[in-house]
Amino acid sequence: MMRQLSKVGIPINNNEFFRKIAGSSISKAKELFKGITKDAISVSSPNAQGTIVANMGNNTYITFRTVSDTSGVVATIDMNASSVFSQIVKLKFYP
Numbered sequence: 878m879m880r881q882l883s884k885v886g887i888p889i890n891n892n893e894f895f896r897k898i899a900g901s902s903i904s905k906a907k908e909l910f911k912g913i914t915k916d917a918i919s920v921s922s923p924n925a926q927g928t929i930v931a932n933m934g935n936n937t938y939i940t941f942r943t944v945s946d947t948s949g950v951v952a953t954i955d956m957n958a959s960s961v962f963s964q965i966v967k968l969k970f971y972p
Contacts, residue, residue: 878913879937879956883966894966901970903943906952909968910941913954935960945969 886898898906914920914931917939921930928942937958945953949971956966 879958879961879966882913882956882968883962885968889969894962894964896966896968897971898968899971901951902972903952903970906954906968906970907941910939910954914939933958937961 883894883896886896889895889897910929910931914933916933917931918934919932923929926942926944928940928944931939931941933939937960938955940955940957941952942955943952947953947969950969951972952970954968954970956962956968958966
């Protein structure tokens, strides 16, 4: 499923690992996060900034966050799976 998700939206600045998902919202991003992490080994409680980390096992972590240095982004899902990707895939949700 992560390979499929790494192709949603459009690349940001020709970087295939950074994906722009337009016409979205925090709730849509959170709904996707919940769906892709339903089989997680553990899921952290949100921290003060609302960041949630899911341990998927096998050194794979999926993070939901609403804090970003990228202007206009309402939420980001980071997929850190070194066994699947050569770097972290970032799905950036724009309104």
